[in-house]
Amino acid sequence: MQPFNILIIVCLTYVVALFLIAFVADRRAKRGQLGWLRSPLVYTLSLSIYCTAWTFYGAVGYAARSGLEFLTIYLGPTLVMVGWWWILRKLVRIGRSQRITSIADLISSRYGKSNLLGVIVTLMAVIGTTPYIALQLQSVTLSFAVFAQGTSGGTTGGDWGASDLNAAALWVAAGLALFTVLFGTRNLDANERHYGVVTAIAAEAVIKLFALIAVGVFVVWGIADGAGDILARIDASPIADWDMKPGRWVSLTFLSAVAFLTLPRMFQVMVVENVDERHLATASWAFPLYLFLMSLFVVPIAVVGLDLLPQGSNPDLFVLTVPLSQGRDGLAIFSFLGGFSSATSMVIIAAIALSTMVSNHIVMPIWLSVAQQGATVSGDVRQVVLTARRISIALVLALGYAYFRVSGGGAALAAIGLISFVGVAQFLPALLGGIFWRGATKIGAAAGLLTGFVLWAYTLFLPSFGSSFILPASVLADGLFGIGWLRPQGLFGVSGLDPLVHALFWSLALNTVAFCVGSLSSFPKPQERLQGAQFVNVFDHNPNSQGWFSGAAEAEDLLVMAQRILGPKQAQDLFSRAAEQQGKAGFLPDISQDFLQRLERELAGSVGAATGHAMIGQIVGGASVSVGDLMAVADETAQMMEYSSQLEAKSAELGRTARQLREVNEKLTDLSVQKDAFLSQISHELRTPMTSIRAFSEILRDGGMSGNERERYATIIHDETLRLTRLLDNLLDLSVLENGQVELDMQQANLQDVIERSVMRAGINDRLSIRRDPAREKLALFTDPDRLSQVFINLIVNARKYCAADAPELRIEVRDQVDRIEVDFIDNGAGIPTKSQPVIFEKFSRLGDHRAAGGAGLGLAISREIMNNLGGSITYLPGQRGAAFRVSLPIDPTVVSDVNQS
Amino acid sequence: MNERREPLFLERESYRQRRTIDAARLLPVLGFLALCLPILWGNSGETDSARVTSVGVIYLFGVWIILIGIALVLARRLRRIDADQGKPG
Numbered sequence: 001m002q003p004f005n006i007l008i009i010v011c012l013t014y015v016v017a018l019f020l021i022a023f024v025a026d027r028r029a030k031r032g033q034l035g036w037l038r039s040p041l042v043y044t045l046s047l048s049i050y051c052t053a054w055t056f057y058g059a060v061g062y063a064a065r066s067g068l069e070f071l072t073i074y075l076g077p078t079l080v081m082v083g084w085w086w087i088l089r090k091l092v093r094i095g096r097s098q099r100i101t102s103i104a105d106l107i108s109s110r111y112g113k114s115n116l117l118g119v120i121v122t123l124m125a126v127i128g129t130t131p132y133i134a135l136q137l138q139s140v141t142l143s144f145a146v147f148a149q150g151t152s153g154g155t156t157g158g159d160w161g162a163s164d165l166n167a168a169a170l171w172v173a174a175g176l177a178l179f180t181v182l183f184g185t186r187n188l189d190a191n192e193r194h195y196g197v198v199t200a201i202a203a204e205a206v207i208k209l210f211a212l213i214a215v216g217v218f219v220v221w222g223i224a225d226g227a228g229d230i231l232a233r234i235d236a237s238p239i240a241d242w243d244m245k246p247g248r249w250v251s252l253t254f255l256s257a258v259a260f261l262t263l264p265r266m267f268q269v270m271v272v273e274n275v276d277e278r279h280l281a282t283a284s285w286a287f288p289l290y291l292f293l294m295s296l297f298v299v300p301i302a303v304v305g306l307d308l309l310p311q312g313s314n315p316d317l318f319v320l321t322v323p324l325s326q327g328r329d330g331l332a333i334f335s336f337l338g339g340f341s342s343a344t345s346m347v348i349i350a351a352i353a354l355s356t357m358v359s360n361h362i363v364m365p366i367w368l369s370v371a372q373q374g375a376t377v378s379g380d381v382r383q384v385v386l387t388a389r390r391i392s393i394a395l396v397l398a399l400g401y402a403y404f405r406v407s408g409g410g411a412a413l414a415a416i417g418l419i420s421f422v423g424v425a426q427f428l429p430a431l432l433g434g435i436f437w438r439g440a441t442k443i444g445a446a447a448g449l450l451t452g453f454v455l456w457a458y459t460l461f462l463p464s465f466g467s468s469f470i471l472p473a474s475v476l477a478d479g480l481f482g483i484g485w486l487r488p489q490g491l492f493g494v495s496g497l498d499p500l501v502h503a504l505f506w507s508l509a510l511n512t513v514a515f516c517v518g519s520l521s522s523f524p525k526p527q528e529r530l531q532g533a534q535f536v537n538v539f540d541h542n543p544n545s546q547g548w549f550s551g552a553a554e555a556e557d558l559l560v561m562a563q564r565i566l567g568p569k570q571a572q573d574l575f576s577r578a579a580e581q582q583g584k585a586g587f588l589p590d591i592s593q594d595f596l597q598r599l600e601r602e603l604a605g606s607v608g609a610a611t612g613h614a615m616i617g618q619i620v621g622g623a624s625v626s627v628g629d630l631m632a633v634a635d636e637t638a639q640m641m642e643y644s645s646q647l648e649a650k651s652a653e654l655g656r657t658a659r660q661l662r663e664v665n666e667k668l669t670d671l672s673v674q675k676d677a678f679l680s681q682i683s684h685e686l687r688t689p690m691t692s693i694r695a696f697s698e699i700l701r702d703g704g705m706s707g708n709e710r711e712r713y714a715t716i717i718h719d720e721t722l723r724l725t726r727l728l729d730n731l732l733d734l735s736v737l738e739n740g741q742v743e744l745d746m747q748q749a750n751l752q753d754v755i756e757r758s759v760m761r762a763g764i765n766d767r768l769s770i771r772r773d774p775a776r777e778k779l780a781l782f783t784d785p786d787r788l789s790q791v792f793i794n795l796i797v798n799a800r801k802y803c804a805a806d807a808p809e810l811r812i813e814v815r816d817q818v819d820r821i822e823v824d825f826i827d828n829g830a831g832i833p834t835k836s837q838p839v840i841f842e843k844f845s846r847l848g849d850h851r852a853a854g855g856a857g858l859g860l861a862i863s864r865e866i867m868n869n870l871g872g873s874i875t876y877l878p879g880q881r882g883a884a885f886r887v888s889l890p891i892d893p894t895v896v897s898d899v900n901q902s
Numbered sequence: 903m904n905e906r907r908e909p910l911f912l913e914r915e916s917y918r919q920r921r922t923i924d925a926a927r928l929l930p931v932l933g934f935l936a937l938c939l940p941i942l943w944g945n946s947g948e949t950d951s952a953r954v955t956s957v958g959v960i961y962l963f964g965v966w967i968i969l970i971g972i973a974l975v976l977a978r979r980l981r982r983i984d985a986d987q988g989k990p991g
Contacts, residue, residue, distance in 0.1 A: 068955070078933070079930045079933050082969055082972075083930030086927060086930070231960075234956045240955040242955065244940060244941065253937065281981040284973050285970050285971075285974040285977050288973065289970050292970060296963065
């Protein structure tokens with residue numbers, strides 16, 4: 001049998017096997033027998049759709065043309081995977097917690113569930129990916145052609161004409177569409193993984209890896225003489241003359257790293273199809289290893305191909321032609337299957353990713369706005385979505401095929417891989433800004449995306465069609481409108497750059513600038529800020545922080561809608577579970593915030609965040625988030641801190657109050673004790689004179705005594721009444737002073753005179769010596785000298801009475817402060833114990849048991865009241881060894897009059 | 903004695919975890935620098951260029967496999983850390 005016929009049979013068998021694998025995997029998943037379906041190995045292998053046919057065939061060609069530069073395409077993703085803790089971990093977490101369905105959904109959801117952004121990203125992704133799909137179709141048809149050419153005189157053999165190639169491409173496209181529709185649109189919920197597809201992809205990953213390694217091993221140990229020989233051949237081959245271009249090296253490493261993050265199909269397998277975040281840890285080293293193995297034999301194959309095959313043969317197909325030229329048809333067929341796998345797996349995933357985006361961000365919004373009653377009409381929306389998705393898949397593949405036909409499959413197509421990379425790289429600022437910067441806004445993202453997209457199209461995409469297509473040659477040479485600064489490959493007069501590096505630099509740079517400026521100068525809506533906080537702080541927040549104002553919504557309406565999107569069974573399950581959690585029976589839970597959030601998340605998993613949000617919005621009505629809600633949830637941490645500092649302040653305040661209360665209580669207790677003591681004392685004070693008055697007046701009444709005696713008794717009675725009167729006078733005086741009813745006789749006075757008079761009137765005997773500095777006492781005052789003197793006398797008398805020193809001494813020190821005069825009375829006695837200091841100025845306060853002193857404990861209280869009335873103060877001055885009192889007097893007379901009036 | 907050692911051990915453990923995360927963040931940066939080295943080869947002269955290509959192949963693949971090895975070690979530790987952090991509370 002001819003190799004070509006064998007190829008057809010093998011190919012068909014392989015396709016059938018793939019269908020079977022996908023079918024079995026789906027069946028197992030449906031039965032819940034996940035097992036190895038959700039192992040990190042499958043996840044890692046599914047990532048290998050990064051290695052498309054462009055890699056499988058193209059890497060060798062790339063190496064033959066540009067030496068080691070091809071490695072950059074694999075080193076970039078290696079760095080991203082190795083640095084997974086930076087970005088991928090966050091992306092996957094966000095993807096899972098927000099039930100993201102595609103990269104368009106991520107960006108739309110981050111920026112306030114904006115459908116505008118969803119549409120922009122979707123269109124950009126479609127435009128960027130379509131040529132790439134065309135490239136896959138081309139590689140498959142080219143590889144078919146290789147076998148057809150290699151077969152002489154076969155039934156289908158001979159040189160393939162263009163029509164045969166086109167027919168092959170059409171068949172491949174149709175077959176892929178069928179497969180993708182069958183296994184990619186089984187369920188609506190993107191978060192219910194496509195186990196069948198992913199498993200088939202993983203199987204294909206194994207095939208392509210082994211195919212390339214098999215060819216490599218054959219080349220190294222079959223044709224060449226082992227590793228050493230290969231290294232020698234490398235140095236001897238034309239590849240050794242490759243020209244290292246530093247700019248391209250760094251740019252391409254960066255570009256491939258970026259594309260690895262932003263390619264819709266990579267996002268699909270990496271984030272959307274991820275079943276377990278921990279798989280990422282394994283993939284962080286396993287996927288670079290996969291890339292390593294894929295690249296290991298590229299250079300040897302290229303070297304040997306250049307060596308063995310005639311000049312001018314296409315190096316892109318060395319992987320096939322080298323084994324064929326050595327008569328290894330089996331190996332060649334295996335290799336062909338590898339290339340076929342690479343192409344099909346990429347196309348399948350890309351079609352799924354794009355169709356999800358198109359149906360969620362373009363078809364559904366249109367359908368929602370066209371359908372009159374919106375989300376509440378009856379009928380199965382699921383069918384609409386699924387149909388939209390299926391048509392989208394067919395459309396994407398049709399576009400790819402059309403592109404393949406239009407571009408003619410020429411050399412232009414070979415370069416499309418990198419062009420496509422630069423196109424999707426435009427998502428980067430919006431993506432990274434969205435997950436790391438809370439200040440990024442919708443306006444900024446849209447501005448950045450559009451700027452980047454336009455520049456990419458102008459500087460790279462349109463020129464790639466050649467000078468005749470769309471962009472006329474004159475524009476390419478002289479710039480738009482003949483302005484040299486607008487030359488597509490030399491913007492702003494910068495020329496001499498590699499066109500790709502040039503386009504990458506300008507598009508991404510201006511994209512980033514537009515993104516930042518747009519974000520900085522616009523103000524986000526509450527919904528945006530809320531989403532921003534959730535995305536950026538995905539590791540801190542628990543996922544429940546979206547707000548819906550419930551009330552208008554009826555559980556039944558929601559159920560009707562949910563049934564049509566999630567399917568009756570899933571929706572009813574969801575509702576009854578929620579009802580059960582709320583402690584209710586039946587299918588209709590209370591419409592709580594919590595429930596609405598969960599429902600929206602479920603819907604978002606099926607139709608995307610923006611559409612899900614819009615559907616709930618139609619039923620619930622009104623704005624979903626208020627600024628108040630936003631403040632309540634977005635700044636949870638700040639709020640917690642504020643709250644705790646508030647608590648702290650409150651507890652400090654409480655502590656202060658408690659301390660004050662305690663002090664007051666102590667004072668009150670002391671006062672109460674004093675009052676009791678005073679009452680007993682005053683009754684005693686009153687009784688003693690009363691008793692003698694009564695006794696002596698009885699004696700006088702009885703008569704029968706000498707005149708001398710009578711006089712003596714009458715004098716005693718008189719003295720005792722005087723004593724009583726004095727006591728009562730004091731009490732009266734105090735009460736007058738306290739009520740502020742006293743009349744002061746304010747006049748100019750000299751402090752020295754006042755002190756002089758006080759010392760004299762205090763009746764100092766020899767026991768107490770008084771030390772003064774008369775020179776400093778010469779100060780003019782405006783005060784009531786009699787009252788002031790009363791205070792001084794009281795202090796001097798106290799010192800005389802209570803100072804217990806052997807040689808009692810009282811110092812009177814006068815100090816002239818700026819706004820007041822201070823007069824200190826300091827004796828050399830024992831002083832007043834700290835415990836008693838707070839109460840000495842209280843009424844009836846008498847310290848210790850100085851009964852002998854004979855006062856009623858009103859002196860200091862009266863002094864204080866007098867000083868208050870004079871606008872000054874009297875305080876106890878602790879720490880002077882003896883008892884010390886400071887009288888301070890105001891200099892400014894207005895203060896005095898103020899106090900007087902009040 | 904044992905009671906006193908335990909908190910010390912825990913502290914050291916979480917310190918190690920944080921440094922492991924630092925290492926994971928550092929790795930791609932170091933990798934990028936190492937992989938950018940070839941751009942300095944450009945001007946090595948034509949006579950050397952032949953020799954450089956095979957050396958370059960060995961160098962690049964060597965750096966690559968070392969990166970993979972370090973990533974493997976880090977991934978095992980990080981997965982444990984992630985699991986620890988994932989626990990509620």
